[in-house]
Amino acid sequence: MLHPLLHNHPTTTNNSSSATMASAGKRPVDLSAATTSDPIKRRRSHLSPGKDPQLEEEEVEEAAQFHPAASSAAQEDDADSTGLRLLGLLLQCAECVAVDNLDDAGQLLPEIAELSSPFGSSAQRVGAYFADALSARVITSYLGAYSPLNPISKSHHQKLLNALQIYNSITPLIKFSHFTANQAIQQALDGADHVHVIDLDIMQGLQWPGLFHILASKTRKIKSFRITGLGPSAELLHSTGQRLAEFANALSIPFQFQPLEGKIGFEPWWEFSRPVCGGIALIFSIV
Known part of the structure; x- marks a missing residue:
């Protein structure tokens, strides 16, 4: 007889507690929302009771x-x-x-x-x-497994030069880049008498004849124009310098060319970029 009494006693207490809360106008506590692991569900369970459920x-x-x-x-x-x-x-x-x-x-x-x-x-x-x-x-x-490519022959180099000149004559891409760069250089040289250009990859020097034409058309003439050209081949640099010198002489532009064989970034090229005297406009170009 003692066991049934002990078993029924908690049930009676719980029911009486729920009834007491209901009579006092309080909502029963839902422990399932407090123990859930979903943060969104926990937030939903703690929303204000006076708000619109849809909101x-x-x-x-x-x-x-x-x-x-x-x-x-x-x-x-x-x-x-x-x-x-x-x-x-x-x-x-x-x-x-x-x-x-x-x-x-x-x-x-x-x-x-x-x-x-x-x-x-x-x-x-x-x-x-x-x-x-x-x-x-x-x-x-x-x-030591890597070695540079063998130097190309003079005849093959001439073929490459001819191909590049043909490509330059039929496509506007290279011409447009040269034209844009020369216009910017011309504006920067306003009032300069002495100019020193450091071309970090001169190749055939196709950019500079256009700038020579611009400078020759001005009323104020350039007193000296010097180009230091970097390239991988001394022979290519020599032919480029000779061709640019002939073009500059035809336009009466005092011109000097300094060839410098090597790669971009090696130390000695900086020595050639130092002006020999004051008042020289220094320009770096890689197009």
Whole structure:
């Protein structure tokens, strides 16, 4: 007889407690909402009882969509900054490889590998392939397996020169870039008597005859015009300088040409960019 009494006693107490709360006008406490793991459900359970249920539902949906959108925007910003950082490192590493600065290039490659991935974003995938190519170039250069291409023959070089001149005559792309650069240089040279141009990749020097025409048409004549041209071949630089000198002499422009064989970025070229005297307009060009 004692066991049934003990079993029924809690039930009687719970029922009486619920009845007491109902009589006092209080809402029973729902513990299921407090213990749920869904934050949206927890927010829905704690909304004000006096609000319109439809407005409550809209606020809940808005809260559910806010955090993913903010997270997505933050991820896009991080991806953009990572892509820019990766691009800068790739360019810096490529410049080091171009001037045979293999130690600095080797130090940049681990950071590039950390930011790039063949399975990531577009920038990361491109960076991964360029990193592999630069790594192979650095490794083969250290091992001595990489060697420069054999110099082309004079006849083959003449064929390439003729092909480039034909291409320049039929397409406006190179002409437009030269024209735009020469216009900017001409405006910068307003009032200058002495000019020194550092062409970091002069090739055949096709850009400069157009500037010679512009300078020759001005009432105030240039007193000296000097070009320091960088290129991989001393023979090519000599022929380019001779051709530019003939063109400048035909327009009565005092002209000097300084050939400099080598790659962009190697140290001695900077010595030639120092003006021999004051009042010289110094221009750097790579088109």
